[in-house]
Amino acid sequence: MQETYDPAAVERAAQQYWQERRAFEVDESAARPKYYCLSMLPYPSGRLHMGHVRNYTIGDVLARYLRMQGYNVLQPMGWDAFGLPAENAAISNGVPPAQWTRQNIAHMRAQLKSLGFAIDWRRELATCDPQFYRWNQWLFLRMREQGLAYRRSGIVNWDPVDQTVLANEQVIDGRGWRTGAPVEKREIPMYYLAITRYAEELLRSLDGMPDWPERVRVMQANWIGRSEGCDIAFPYAPDTVRATGADGALRVFTTRPDTLFGVTFMAVAAEHPVALAAAQHDAALAAFIEECRRGSVTEAEAAIQEKQGMPTRLHVLHPFTGAPLEIWVANYVLMTYGEGAVMGVPAHDERDFEFAVRNALPVVTVVRSATGAYDEVRQPWIAAYADYGVTVNSREFSGLAFQQAVDAIAAALEKKGLGRKRVQYRLRDWGVSRQRYWGCPIPIIHCATCGEVPVPEEQLPVLLPEDLVPDGSGNPLAKSPAFYECRCPKCGQPARRETDTMDTFVDSSWYFMRYACPDAPAMVDERVGYWLPVDQYIGGIEHAILHLLYARFWTKVMRDFGMIGFDEPFTRLLTQGMVLNDIYSYQAEAGRKRYFNPADVDTRRGPDGTAVHEVTTPELGTVRVTHEGLGKMSKSSGNGVDPQGLVERLGADTARLFVMFASPPEQTLVWSDEGVQGAARFIRKLWNAVYAHVAAGTAPALEPRRLDAAQRQLRRLAHQTLAKATDDIGRRRNFNTAIAAIMELLNSIGRFSDTSPAARAVRHEALGIAIRVLAPITPHVCHALWQALGHSTALIDERWPAPDPAALEQDMQSLVVQVNGKLRGHISVPPGASESACTQVALADSHVQKFIAGKPVRRVIFVPGKLVNVVV
RNA sequence: GCGAAAGUGGCGGAACUGGCAGACGCGCUGGACUUAGGAUCCAGUGGGGAAACCCGUGAGAGUUCGAGUCUCUCCUUUCGCACCA
Numbered sequence: 001m002q003e004t005y006d007p008a009a010v011e012r013a014a015q016q017y018w019q020e021r022r023a024f025e026v027d028e029s030a031a032r033p034k035y036y037c038l039s040m041l042p043y044p045s046g047r048l049h050m051g052h053v054r055n056y057t058i059g060d061v062l063a064r065y066l067r068m069q070g071y072n073v074l075q076p077m078g079w080d081a082f083g084l085p086a087e088n089a090a091i092s093n094g095v096p097p098a099q100w101t102r103q104n105i106a107h108m109r110a111q112l113k114s115l116g117f118a119i120d121w122r123r124e125l126a127t128c129d130p131q132f133y134r135w136n137q138w139l140f141l142r143m144r145e146q147g148l149a150y151r152r153s154g155i156v157n158w159d160p161v162d163q164t165v166l167a168n169e170q171v172i173d174g175r176g177w178r179t180g181a182p183v184e185k186r187e188i189p190m191y192y193l194a195i196t197r198y199a200e201e202l203l204r205s206l207d208g209m210p211d212w213p214e215r216v217r218v219m220q221a222n223w224i225g226r227s228e229g230c231d232i233a234f235p236y237a238p239d240t241v242r243a244t245g246a247d248g249a250l251r252v253f254t255t256r257p258d259t260l261f262g263v264t265f266m267a268v269a270a271e272h273p274v275a276l277a278a279a280q281h282d283a284a285l286a287a288f289i290e291e292c293r294r295g296s297v298t299e300a301e302a303a304i305q306e307k308q309g310m311p312t313r314l315h316v317l318h319p320f321t322g323a324p325l326e327i328w329v330a331n332y333v334l335m336t337y338g339e340g341a342v343m344g345v346p347a348h349d350e351r352d353f354e355f356a357v358r359n360a361l362p363v364v365t366v367v368r369s370a371t372g373a374y375d376e377v378r379q380p381w382i383a384a385y386a387d388y389g390v391t392v393n394s395r396e397f398s399g400l401a402f403q404q405a406v407d408a409i410a411a412a413l414e415k416k417g418l419g420r421k422r423v424q425y426r427l428r429d430w431g432v433s434r435q436r437y438w439g440c441p442i443p444i445i446h447c448a449t450c451g452e453v454p455v456p457e458e459q460l461p462v463l464l465p466e467d468l469v470p471d472g473s474g475n476p477l478a479k480s481p482a483f484y485e486c487r488c489p490k491c492g493q494p495a496r497r498e499t500d501t502m503d504t505f506v507d508s509s510w511y512f513m514r515y516a517c518p519d520a521p522a523m524v525d526e527r528v529g530y531w532l533p534v535d536q537y538i539g540g541i542e543h544a545i546l547h548l549l550y551a552r553f554w555t556k557v558m559r560d561f562g563m564i565g566f567d568e569p570f571t572r573l574l575t576q577g578m579v580l581n582d583i584y585s586y587q588a589e590a591g592r593k594r595y596f597n598p599a600d601v602d603t604r605r606g607p608d609g610t611a612v613h614e615v616t617t618p619e620l621g622t623v624r625v626t627h628e629g630l631g632k633m634s635k636s637s638g639n640g641v642d643p644q645g646l647v648e649r650l651g652a653d654t655a656r657l658f659v660m661f662a663s664p665p666e667q668t669l670v671w672s673d674e675g676v677q678g679a680a681r682f683i684r685k686l687w688n689a690v691y692a693h694v695a696a697g698t699a700p701a702l703e704p705r706r707l708d709a710a711q712r713q714l715r716r717l718a719h720q721t722l723a724k725a726t727d728d729i730g731r732r733r734n735f736n737t738a739i740a741a742i743m744e745l746l747n748s749i750g751r752f753s754d755t756s757p758a759a760r761a762v763r764h765e766a767l768g769i770a771i772r773v774l775a776p777i778t779p780h781v782c783h784a785l786w787q788a789l790g791h792s793t794a795l796i797d798e799r800w801p802a803p804d805p806a807a808l809e810q811d812m813q814s815l816v817v818q819v820n821g822k823l824r825g826h827i828s829v830p831p832g833a834s835e836s837a838c839t840q841v842a843l844a845d846s847h848v849q850k851f852i853a854g855k856p857v858r859r860v861i862f863v864p865g866k867l868v869n870v871v872v
Numbered sequence: 873g874c875g876a877a878a879g880u881g882g883c884g885g886a887a888c889u890g891g892c893a894g895a896c897g898c899g900c901u902g903g904a905c906u907u908a909g910g911a912u913c914c915a916g917u918g919g920g921g922a923a924a925c926c927c928g929u930g931a932g933a934g935u936u937c938g939a940g941u942c943u944c945u946c947c948u949u950u951c952g953c954a955c956c957a
Contacts, residue, residue: 214876214877215876215877215951215952218875218876218952219875219876219951219952219953222874222875222876222952222953223952223953225953225956227956227957229957252957253956253957254957255956255957256957267957307955330955331955332955332957333955333957334955334956334957336956337955337956337957338956338957339957341957342957343957344957345957349957350873350955351955351957352957424956424957425956426956541951541952544952545952661884661885661896661897662884662885662897662898663884663885664885667885668950669884670883670884672883672884672897672898672899674883674897674898674899675883675884675897675898677898677910678897678898679897681897681912682897727888728888731888732888734886734888736884736885736886736896736897737885737886737887737888737895737896739896739897740885740886740895740896740897741895741896742896743895743896743897744895744896747896814892816891816892818891818892818937818938820937820938821891821936821937821938821939822938823892826892858937859937860937861891861937861938863891866891866892867891867892867938869891869937869938870937871937871938
């Protein structure tokens with residue numbers, strides 16, 4: 001054993017050992033129970049960042065811990081290899097995306113390996129591999145056969161910078177999620193997956209997923225957004241039919257059919273067909289519609305902007321009273337929800353109220369407050385107006401409570417053929433077409449005679465050409481005749497291949513199944529039945545809605561196709577927090593703000609005691625920079641820490657220990673170079689402790705019965721620590737407190753100066769426990785130290801130790817003594833001492849007596865093993 | 873605006889089931905060793921107080937023998953959704 005800890009040598013040796021033994025290659029033949037531990041696959045951006053290190057370290061600690069607990073653990077890794085950054089890199093460097101992506105993968109794979117993750121690399125996959133994405137195409141066609149994938153023209157979110165369509169989920173505050181550019185609306189044909197058919201099940205199943213964070217389930221439930229209500233058809237008035245040739249009725253969805261008699265106007269979205277028809281003969285209205293459609297502002301701004309609208313002079317008739325109701329075009333009605341039209345009930349809907357007041361429309365009260373908050377609705381608006389109550393002023397439907405009114409009105413509407421109860425979801429079908437090159441081709445051929453024709457199964461995969469270089473304008477596939485020119489599979493005439501590619505969320509919706517059977521000649525095989533569902537999934541909270549909802553949907557589709565036998569892909573979910581670091585900036589008088597890495601900032605105390613931050617550069621000299629607080633590590637804030645440099649300087653174990661110790665996995669982690677030094681210091685101390693122990697010669701066998709009190713105490717601490725760490729890691733997933741407990745144990749071992757043979761046996765056992773508990777976290781150094789302790793078997797094949805109940809037994813127990821709830825002393829009693837015995841000892845304590853001070857004892861609270869509280 | 877979570881030393885955080893607040897680490901202070909220290913080791917480190925003690929978990933109330941933990945009101949922060957009829 002080396003006297004000083006050399007992380008590079010230790011890590012090289014351990015990794016080599018694991019690789020030679022193929023230690024992490026697993027199959028389905030093991031007699032042990034399986035455990036599938038999965039971390040979200042990375043996008044191959046070029047370099048590993050600290051968020052990756054945190055994510056994969058958490059996964060690796062769990063995988064290694066469960067392996068030690070006797071599970072057959074699968075931990076795979078792959079690459080989310082399609083996507084925009086590769087195209088952007090191609091535009092700036094002229095390198096084909098395929099080449100850029102594969103180089104990045106090679107580099108990042110090496111970085112991951114240097115961190116010593118227990119990954120079965122035989123199963124590695126990249127989503128840009130045709131043997132992977134061919135199954136996207138295959139399942140897409142099967143979904144198309146079932147009507148689950150379809151093409152329609154729709155209003156889509158258009159990112160003017162990336163020149164592509166964005167899913168609703170990719171629009172954040174009205175801006176593109178990648179570019180931050182304000183999103184425009186465009187109408188183009190594209191493919192959709194009918195996720196809304198699964199809305200109900202996707203929502204319901206959330207209740208049966210107790211091992212997902214509450215927060216994620218709530219976010220998904222809100223996203224699906226189920227509302228119960230009623231479809232109502234308002235027949236067009238005869239003059240409107242004459243004027244526009246409209247046929248039938250204006251349909252709306254409402255959750256408040258009980259307020260139907262309070263309708264005083266109708267409101268439709270600017271894109272609604274009725275609005276467009278009315279605008280044909282009304283220039284002012286056409287201008288208003290154009291203004292709404294441009295929607296210059298973000299959605300967040302739109303939500304608080306004034307309710308504006310214009311009348312169309314078109315009318316519908318109330319389904320029961322036959323009264324004419326004017327149709328307005330209103331900027332607060334969304335074309336994409338419900339029917340794109342609402343019934344205006346100013347008395348009982350805040351938005352309608354605001355609109356009616358602004359446009360001098362009548363307000364008719366049709367619900368009387370059940371709580372007596374109001375009789376008649378008038379300005380200003382109060383929240384109680386929207387509460388459920390008893391109907392009034394509603395003809396034969398008056399005097400009914402909410403649910404009765406809904407039932408009666410829905411039944412009456414249904415009789416007339418003018419409406420029925422319905423459930424409406426906020427969730428919309430998933431638009432998967434992307435006008436991009438670097439993605440999975442959609443396997444469709446467009447033929448002038450036959451229309452839309454699926455690529456025959458034997459012609460799959462539709463290969464993406466890998467030699468194109470995008471130039472920044474539009475989709476290179478659409479400019480590549482070699483790709484799009486083809487023959488119609490049906491009639492053999494020249495035809496055009498679809499040049500849109502699939503959203504990359506398609507790839508990540510099922511990649512975790514392919515890991516189970518990476519070489520299968522089908523999409524999945526029976527090995528998926530062995531490994532899936534994933535027992536533990538680990539990834540960023542930013543995927544709480546998109547990726548996780550799509551993967552759940554895709555899983556249910558494959559289940560319904562009979563391909564797999566489970567309903568949900570991920571049994572347990574852990575969402576790790578972001579990695580934050582200080583942000584420092586320098587703003588020259590003229591010019592752009594510059595950011596500096598915290599590692600380059602010198603901090604000292606100024607004359608008034610406040611911190612002064614300075615940076616020295618050749619061009620600026622020494623300048624004062626501003627501390628802007630904490631922010632996520634990012635290129636734009638210049639506050640990233642390169643994992644590779646850290647591993648080279650201090651070792652993978654130090655990096656792993658720090659990220660696991662600094663905070664619990666779900667919380668944000670604040671980077672601290674001093675904290676990293678502390679982690680390195682701890683590993684050195686552990687190394688030195690083992691070295692000193694080993695240097696003193698072989699320890700004798702432990703004889704638990706022949707220990708003195710101090711020896712028994714250290715042994716008890718070792719086993720208590722083991723019990724706590726097992727609970728912290730296995731049940732609570734609080735790795736930081738498990739590490740803290742081991743630090744305490746090591747501190748106690750350090751203070752324990754007894755060099756007798758019995759003491760050395762105790763120390764040997766305690767160090768062995770510490771090393772095995774730390775093995776999942778700092779596997780390399782523990783591998784070396786385990787050998788140094790004289791074990792002939794490798795640590796990677798060790799089982800997790802169990803605490804010895806005999807070691808945990810206490811000679812005496814310490815109880816807290818309180819007087820009137822305040823801490824006044826400690827007493828020592830035999831374990832299991834009776835209440836009266838403990839009370840007697842407590843009352844005898846002189847310090848306790850001082851506070852009782854002769855006052856009569858009214859009551860004594862006794863909590864066995866914990867405390868005695870004397871109430872006087 | 874709606875929904876969720878969270879506010880604890882100089883900092884990251886601990887206190888899991890209502891029972892010793894501040895474990896562990898960082899930083900800081902003093903000391904030892906040293907040619908030197910951004911190395912290592914030892915001691916100290918919530919505030920007030922000479923001490924006895926007192927005070928202390930965003931603010932205020934409440935329940936309880938006992939509250940960081942439970943209840944209510946308010947404040948602040950973060951995250952998610954954002955005119956969803």
